[in-house]
Structures are given as structure tokens and as C-alpha cells.
Amino acid sequence: MKKFIEGSYAMAEAAKLCRPGVIAAYPITPQTHIVENLSQFIADGELDAKSVNVESEHSAASCVLGAQAAGARSFTCSSSQGLILMSEVLFCIAGMRLPVMLVCANRALSAPINIWNDHQDSIAVRDAGWIQLYAENNQEAVDLIIASHKIAEDPKVMLPAMVCVDGFILTHGMEVVDMPDQKDVDNFLPAYDPPYKLDVDNPMSFGLLGTPDVYQETRYAIQKTLEDVLGMIPEVGKEFGDKFGRDSLRLVEEYKTTDAETILVAMGSVCGTIKDVVDREREKGNKVGLLKIVSYRPFPKEVVKSALKSAKHVGIIDKDISLGSDGALYSEIKSLLPSDQKVSGFIAGLGGRDIKLNSVENIIKMAREEENSCKFVDLNKDILWDKFKTI
Amino acid sequence: MFSILAAKPKSSARNKTGSWRSTKMPRLLKKECINCGLCKFVCPEGCISGSEKNQYSVDSEYCKGCGLCAYICPKKDIEMIENKPEKSNSSEEAEKDKGVGK
Numbered sequence: 001m002k003k004f005i006e007g008s009y010a011m012a013e014a015a016k017l018c019r020p021g022v023i024a025a026y027p028i029t030p031q032t033h034i035v036e037n038l039s040q041f042i043a044d045g046e047l048d049a050k051s052v053n054v055e056s057e058h059s060a061a062s063c064v065l066g067a068q069a070a071g072a073r074s075f076t077c078s079s080s081q082g083l084i085l086m087s088e089v090l091f092c093i094a095g096m097r098l099p100v101m102l103v104c105a106n107r108a109l110s111a112p113i114n115i116w117n118d119h120q121d122s123i124a125v126r127d128a129g130w131i132q133l134y135a136e137n138n139q140e141a142v143d144l145i146i147a148s149h150k151i152a153e154d155p156k157v158m159l160p161a162m163v164c165v166d167g168f169i170l171t172h173g174m175e176v177v178d179m180p181d182q183k184d185v186d187n188f189l190p191a192y193d194p195p196y197k198l199d200v201d202n203p204m205s206f207g208l209l210g211t212p213d214v215y216q217e218t219r220y221a222i223q224k225t226l227e228d229v230l231g232m233i234p235e236v237g238k239e240f241g242d243k244f245g246r247d248s249l250r251l252v253e254e255y256k257t258t259d260a261e262t263i264l265v266a267m268g269s270v271c272g273t274i275k276d277v278v279d280r281e282r283e284k285g286n287k288v289g290l291l292k293i294v295s296y297r298p299f300p301k302e303v304v305k306s307a308l309k310s311a312k313h314v315g316i317i318d319k320d321i322s323l324g325s326d327g328a329l330y331s332e333i334k335s336l337l338p339s340d341q342k343v344s345g346f347i348a349g350l351g352g353r354d355i356k357l358n359s360v361e362n363i364i365k366m367a368r369e370e371e372n373s374c375k376f377v378d379l380n381k382d383i384l385w386d387k388f389k390t391i
Numbered sequence: 392m393f394s395i396l397a398a399k400p401k402s403s404a405r406n407k408t409g410s411w412r413s414t415k416m417p418r419l420l421k422k423e424c425i426n427c428g429l430c431k432f433v434c435p436e437g438c439i440s441g442s443e444k445n446q447y448s449v450d451s452e453y454c455k456g457c458g459l460c461a462y463i464c465p466k467k468d469i470e471m472i473e474n475k476p477e478k479s480n481s482s483e484e485a486e487k488d489k490g491v492g493k
Contacts, residue, residue, distance in 0.1 A: 096396065097393065097396055196396070203400050205398050206396065208398050208403065209403065210395065211406065220394065225393075228392075
């Protein structure tokens, strides 16, 4: 049913539709409304789940780890400093092969403290072994939450999934969202029935010592499984599409790329702005397109390579930076493309700075000119100084 | 794909961690022992056993050579000696020694 609702409410309802058994999360802006709504659902008797109040995000992640290990479908969400505080446990969850579901309301990292959106938090934990999917709008966020459960919990996969949604832009944005019916979701997503769990009748330990003789194999197994997930995303995406009529779960979205000379690459909500610019440029006769990355982990190398192969100029927009190197998406894509292809990296929208239509137009212009690996967009040079000063 | 993920109870005992031992290991002289049991209590690995005078023994498959037993012994009846390489395990034991849960 179509509803005009806040993003956080939509995501909480999507989580509810998946019938989690345990929810543990610590409130942090801009994720707070998601947990609040879930707690309300439980208090109102609409959701039969155990909500665990915890003292930190580290505890929240530890709690869902334990719950999932005990055989309960578990949900948590966080943001920024909270996600970073969780990071130790995030690696454990993947290493123990527990398909926990996490929604990350993407927010910049301190210092300086900043509550607004960029992708630095989820990018900082990209190597943890989680599936990471980025949503452009609230409809996609809802769909990805539901659909990614199916992949994560597949007995051949058993890996956690993180759905990344831009803080404020999506979480606090009001949009029309087509919420699926409970019976359709139940039909699509059967009850969680793990191939292994903590059980007093069949005792076993998880997360034990992995000596040099065995540790490397555990990493190889996760790597191979994530490669398999690349093949499963389009399959499950099709199944989801047949049932719900939307193709939100996919590796990438190609927007007017077929004949494009200049292709921009980006993730998340900025893709909506870029599509508007692409349309305007097309009206002017400029062959511009957008490659939207949905699945960042696993990264669909071959699909990206083939989508970009005939572009004269590629402009990659990162809302994150590996300080001292380049944007994460840029490094990843640059390494895939031939050295004579013009590929530029742009850092934009850090700490909630708006990426406006004319920012994107400038990026297109710059991508056609000289090649840059790490060009900051919309810098205010008035607040860059050679010496320490206070304001 | 999966690799070693979980283990049944007691499986960690298959790791013969005595192979990590330092350069020393204890030798029980079995002359002055008064059966005080201090060596058994302080052993961090729990690998000293015994309940009668001069009848204690060290399980070298788990001993790390920390020397606490020799330090605590009130009769100086334990000395630390150079760590000698163990005789090679039987092939079955060597197989077990490869890792947790295998």
C-alpha cells in the first residue's frame, strides 16, 4: 500500500515486516527514529520481538551477534560514531557467519563533530565481510532491507547485510513509499532456519581460536561466498521484482549509459540529483549517463567494467575519502579500467554539504577536461589557512 | 563456502599448545616435595597433576615454560631446564594437532 511517510518510519516498518526476533540498537542521530519506531511497534503489540536496551553500540552489536547465534533473526541500526564503535563486533559477526541485518544511516565521522550525511562511516567498515547495499531513495531502502535478508540467510551464504541510507536526506525525508503486505513478505521470506545455532542439546562454540593453520581459510571462505553473492543478487532481485514489481535489488543501475560519452558513477541519494542533471544534459544534446552502484560489497567488478567500457570520460563521485589516498569508489573503479581511459575522482558532499545540480554540472565539465584522482568539489577557500587561527 | 566455524566441547584440548613453549621447561626433582600443591595451583595451564609427595608430573603437551611452579616451590624441588624438542608425535596425533575442530 502506498503511504506518504518519513524514511525512518518506512525502514522500521520494513524491518518489522521481516519479523525479527531480537532488536538491539543504541540511539544516534540520524538513525534514532528507526529504533524509536521499532520500540513503539513492540510496545503497541504490533511486533512480537524482544527489544534489548543496551549501553552502547558495541553492546548492541554484541547483543544481536548473540541473538543471531542463538537462532533468532536479529536487527540493529546505527550511524557514524556508533557504527565505528561497533566495528570490532562487525568483523566478529561476519567471521562467525551470522546473517545479522543492520541499517546504517550514513553520517560523517568526528572530528569536528558533524551529524550530517556522507559515506565515511560505512566505507570505514567495508572490509568487515558484510554485504553492503546503498539505497537511492526510501522505496529502495525498504526493498533492500527485505530482499537482502533472503540473500544473507541463504544456508550457502550466512553473512550479515548492511543497508546504507543517507542520513537525514533519506531517514528524515518524507516520500511516498509502497509498503509491501505482510503476507507477501512472509511468502518471500520464510522463517529463519539456520543450519547451525547455539543449542544446549547440541553444544558448540562460535568465535573460537583460529590458529595460523586455519585462519586464512576462514577469510577465503568469506571471499568466495561474497563472490557467489554477486550471482545471487540479480536472481533474488528478479524474484523480489516478480513479487513486488520493483527491481530495487540489483548490482548496479545503468541510467542512460548505453550511448553515453561521459558517465558519472555514484552511490546513494545523490544519484537522484545526478539523474536530473543527466536529463538536462541530454536535452542539450550532451551524451551523459549515470552508473549507480547498489552493491558496494560484494563489488561487481565485471558489471562495472562493461558498463563503463565505451565511455570517453568517467567521473566518480565519492562522499568519503581515504585520507592520504583517494575516494574509495574511485580507487576501486580506476583499478578496473584501462590506463588510457579518462577516469577522474571527485570528493563531494562531505559532512552534509549539499551536492547541487550545478555541482554535478561542474563535475561533468571537469571530468571532460584534465584527469584528476581526487578533486574536491565546492571547496570554500576562505576557510583554508596556512596557519592556525581560531574563529 | 565455509571453513572452520564452530567446535564441539573439549575440542580445544586437541591443540597441543606445548609446542609454543619458551626456551625453558620445568623438571620436577621429586626429592624434597611436601605435597603442598602450590605448583599445581599456580600453573596457568593447569597442566601439573599429582596428589602425593614426589608423585607430581607436568604435561609437556600443554606446558608453556613460564616457570611459575619453580618460583613458588617452597622446597626448591622444581628446576627450569633447557627446553628440548619433543619426540615427534605419532602420525595420528600430528593430524589432530593441525587445528581446532578438525
